[in-house]
Amino acid sequence: MKLPVIVESLSSVDSYCDSWRLAVETNNAVKWKVVPSKCVSYLETYYSKGQFDKDYSLVASYALAFAKTVKMGGDGKDAWVFDVDETLLSNLEYYKTHIYGAEPFNSKEFSEWVVQGTTPGYDASLKLYEDLKKLGFTIILLTGRDEAQRSVTEKNLKDAGYSGWDQLLLRGQEDQGKAATEYKSEQRSRMVKKGFKLHGNTGDQWSDLQGFAVADRSFKVPNPLYYIA
Amino acid sequence: MKLPVIVESLSSVDSYCDSWRLAVETNNAVKWKVVPSKCVSYLETYYSKGQFDKDYSLVASYALAFAKTVKMGGDGKDAWVFDVDETLLSNLEYYKTHIYGAEPFNSKEFSEWVVQGTTPGYDASLKLYEDLKKLGFTIILLTGRDEAQRSVTEKNLKDAGYSGWDQLLLRGQEDQGKAATEYKSEQRSRMVKKGFKLHGNTGDQWSDLQGFAVADRSFKVPNPLYYIA
Incomplete structure (x- = not known):
């Protein structure tokens, strides 16, 4: 790898980290482990x-602009899929106490954080969520969280300001050990079989957006804190 | 510490343009027309x-790191696909005289530029190209340029420092009017039918990388100058 050269106001470290963040967001960084x-x-x-x-905010505005072009069937089957963590709920406070993702993910500590249920929403996602509901989209929440975390997740989402979703899909017993892309594709596929048209999908991980039964348009929310395969 | 100072010095315009460039590179900006x-x-x-x-350079280093993990068959069928414009050859000098992409694309003027055949390579792509050849990859060049531009493109590529590719695929008569994703997917599919294993693909447009017959890994080269559907 070429070492960064110092340019004007941007330090060489910032310049490298700019390149790194772009590589992460575009999915060029292959299966990265830590920040x-x-x-x-x-x-x-x-x-x-x-x-x-x-x-x-800019991603959300592109998503909304696309949503406004969708021809709605008016039968309640026009759906928009949202991931939960780092898409609707911000765990930034957790990551602040875990070196901003520069240490390996600790699933036990993160589970303890999740059950506290105090995770706030993002201004951008709260607005997009409401705007999509007003346009008539049926909201499907699709998370890698466990079925055992259903009630704490529901309460946390409501406390953060989200309401009126049609489905909250979590990992069941049969989904344990599946890669996120596989698990999420299977869940989306079930929704398609139920007659939903998946117009849009919003997620902070490429594994939220790729695989099969993908939505007509996918929107990648920025997240340089961690990578889920 | 220095970091807050640097960000405080970012103007609101630069801050917007940072968001815009990220939205473009992650394919969140839907079918954008001009910068x-x-x-x-x-x-x-x-x-x-x-x-x-x-x-x-960082994208190229991730691509090379991936390439080194590929189990080579040793039969000449292990292939890597490169797009040409803004992936191997830089038309930056053209775009400097066209407001860095802030005016609508002028295909006539761009064709006149292409036939001059003076477009340089990138340090990053020249190095990646050579490193992949050394690893034993068969190089397939797949461009949206016209078959009529074959000889000028070959000469330009050689002048820029590229050599030893196996195929240079251009748009033929039957490809006129096809969207880039469709045209490029069809071309890749032909290569797969010829027995090539498409391990990697490098392109500056998402339409270089998506569709069908996609490579095992795709690498998105930065290009905030224009969008091709």
């Missing part, structure tokens, strides 16, 4: 100074 | 100060 330690303070700035929020 | 005029000087800086080159 590079030299990019921790870059990410802290990315979130705290508002660039993340602007990035998400 | 926003307020992002012209942002893009000029992006190219002239080296960030583009760093972004491309």
Whole structure:
């Protein structure tokens, strides 16, 4: 790998981390494990100074613009799929205490965090969610969270300001051990078989958006904190 | 620490253009036509100060890392697909005289530019191309350029430092009017039927990488100058 050269105001570390974040968001970084330690303070700035929020808002505005072009059937089958974590609910407070993703994922600690059920929404996703409902879309929530976390997840979503979804799909017994792309594709496929038209899909992981039974349009929400295969 | 200072110095225009470029590179911006005029000087800086080159170099290093994990058959059928324009050859000089993509694409003027055949390669792509050849990959070049531009394209590629490709696939009579995704998928499908294993694909447009007969891994080269459906 070529070492970054210092250019004007951008430090060489920031310049590298800019390239790294782009590679992550475009899915060029193959199965990455943790955030590079030299990019921790870059990410802290990315979130705290508002660039993340602007990035998400612009994605949401493209999603809404697309949604407005959809010819609605008016039969309740026009659906929009949302992932939950880092798409509707922000676990940033958790990651702030876990070096912004620069340490390996600890599923036990994250589960303990999830059951607290205090995770807030994003301004961008709360607005998009409401706007899609007003346009008449049926909302399908599709998460990698466990069926055992159903009630805490429902309560957390409502406390964060989300309501009126049609389905909340979580991992059941039969889904244990499946890769996210496979599990989510199978769930979407079931929805298609039920007659839903999956017009849009919003997720922070490429594994939320790829595979089969994909939506007509997929929108990748920014998330440089972790990667799920 | 220095990071907050750097972000505070980002103007609101640069901040918007950062979000816009991310939306473009992740394919969230739906069928965009031209670069926003307020992002012209942002893009000029992006190219002239080296960030583009760093972004491309990092993508190329991820591609090479993946290529090294491929189990080679040793029968000459292990292939890597490259797009040409903005993947192997840089038309930046053309776009500098066309407001960095902030004006609608002019196919007549671009064709006149192409036949001059003076387009240089990128350091990152020249290195990746050579490294893949050394690893034993068969190189397939797949471009939206016209069959009529075959000889000028061959000469330009050789002048830029590329050699030893196995195939150079251009648009024939039967491909006129086809969307890029369709045309490129059909061409890749023909290669698969010829027995090639498409391990990797490198392109600056999502339409280089999506559709059917996709490679095992696709690598999106940065290009915020234009969009091809």
